[in-house]
Amino acid sequence: MKISEYFPIWEQLTPAQQQRLEQAARYSRAEKGAILHNGSADCLGLLLVCSGQLRGYILSSEGREITLYRLFERDMCLFSASCMLQSIQFDIQIQVEKDAEFWVIPPDVYKTLMEESAAVANYTNELMSTRFSEVMWLMEQVMWRSFDKRLADFLIQESVLEGTTHLEMTHEKIANHMGTAREVVTRMLRYFQQEGLVSLSRGAVDLVDLPALKQRSEA
Numbered sequence: 001m002k003i004s005e006y007f008p009i010w011e012q013l014t015p016a017q018q019q020r021l022e023q024a025a026r027y028s029r030a031e032k033g034a035i036l037h038n039g040s041a042d043c044l045g046l047l048l049v050c051s052g053q054l055r056g057y058i059l060s061s062e063g064r065e066i067t068l069y070r071l072f073e074r075d076m077c078l079f080s081a082s083c084m085l086q087s088i089q090f091d092i093q094i095q096v097e098k099d100a101e102f103w104v105i106p107p108d109v110y111k112t113l114m115e116e117s118a119a120v121a122n123y124t125n126e127l128m129s130t131r132f133s134e135v136m137w138l139m140e141q142v143m144w145r146s147f148d149k150r151l152a153d154f155l156i157q158e159s160v161l162e163g164t165t166h167l168e169m170t171h172e173k174i175a176n177h178m179g180t181a182r183e184v185v186t187r188m189l190r191y192f193q194q195e196g197l198v199s200l201s202r203g204a205v206d207l208v209d210l211p212a213l214k215q216r217s218e219a
Contacts, residue, residue, distance in 0.1 A: 003103050006048050006074055012119035016155035024109040030096045036080065039091030045104045049075045052100025055094050057176070062216040066142075068092065071136045078127060083204025115202065144177060151188050152217035154178060155198070155207060165207040172203075 003025045004010045010018065015100055020177040025048075029035060036054070047054070054071040056079060061161050071077055078084075081091040113120045154177065158167050171189065173183040189205065192198045197213050199206040207213060 001050060001101070003027075003048065006050055006103065008074065009119050009123050013113070013117060017113060020109065021105065021113070022166055024106050025105045026106075027065070027101070028104055029101050031099050032096055034096045035093060036096060037077075037092070037094035039093060039125055041065050044080045044094075045106050046081045047077040047094065047105075048103040048105060049073055049077075050101040050103065052096065053097050053098040054100055054102075058091065058097065064179060064181070065093075065176040066138075067177040068138060069109075069131060070097070075128060078131070079125065080158070080199070081105075081110065083107055084111050089156065147180070147184065148188055148191075149217050150178065151185070151192075151198070152213050155205065156213060156217060157208070159207055159210070165210065167205045167207070168203060169205060170203050180215050 003022060004018065004135065007013075007021065012085045013021065026045075030052075036047065043202050049071050052071055054077065055067050056069050056071070056077065057065050057067045059065055079096060080094050080196075110120075114124055115121075151174075154174070159165050172182045173187045174189075178185070184202065189198060189200055192213075193200050194211075197207070197216065198209050
C-alpha cells in the first residue's frame with residue numbers, strides 16, 4: 001500500500017516532494033475504539049485514511065461528547081496535527097469507529113510542503129474550510145433544530161452509513177454523537193417506539209418505518 005495511491009494531490013507534487021513524503025510518512029493500523037489524537041497537547045501528525053472509519057469530536061468539561069465530523073477512505077485529518085494549527089483554540093479528539101488503516105504524515109514535513117507548494121496550500125485551505133463548514137452546520141442544527149428531528153435524521157444517516165436498518169448502538173453512544181444526555185436520547189427513542197418508528201432492544205435500534213422517520217426529520 002503506497003501513500004501515492006491516497007494522497008489527494010500527489011501528481012501536483014514535484015518528484016523531490018513525493019520522495020520526501022514517501023520517506024517521512026508512517027503506515028499504521030488501529031482497532032475500533034482506539035483514541036488516535038487527544039487534544040491540543042497531542043501532535044500526532046496528519047492522518048490520511050486508507051480504510052475504516054474515524055470520528056472527530058469535542059469533549060466538554062463535564063465529559064459530554066459531540067461528534068463534529070467523520071473520516072473515511074482517502075479523507076485527511078488536519079486537526080491531529082494541532083501543533084501546526086496554532087490558531088485552533090479548541091481540543092479535538094480523534095477516535096477509531098471501525099478498524100482503520102492510515103498514513104501518518106509528520107507535521108513539520110507537511111508544513112514544509114505547504115510553504116513550498118501552492119497546490120498543497122490551496123488544498124489545505126479548502127479542507128480547513130470544509131471542516132469548519134461542517135462544524136458550523138452542526139452548531140446550527142444543535143441551536144435551531146428540535147431534538148426529535150435531529151435524532152430522526154441521525155438514525156437515517158447511520159442506516160445509510162451501515163447499509164442496514166438494524167443499528168447496534170447504545171443510547172449512550174447516540175448521546176455521545178449528538179452532544180446530549182443519555183436520558184434525553186432514551187426518552188425520545190421510547191417516544192419513537194410508541195409511534196411505531198423504531199423498535200428498541202438491548203444495545204440496538206431497529207428502524208421500523210423509514211418513510212415516517214424521514215418525514216419526521218424533514219417536518
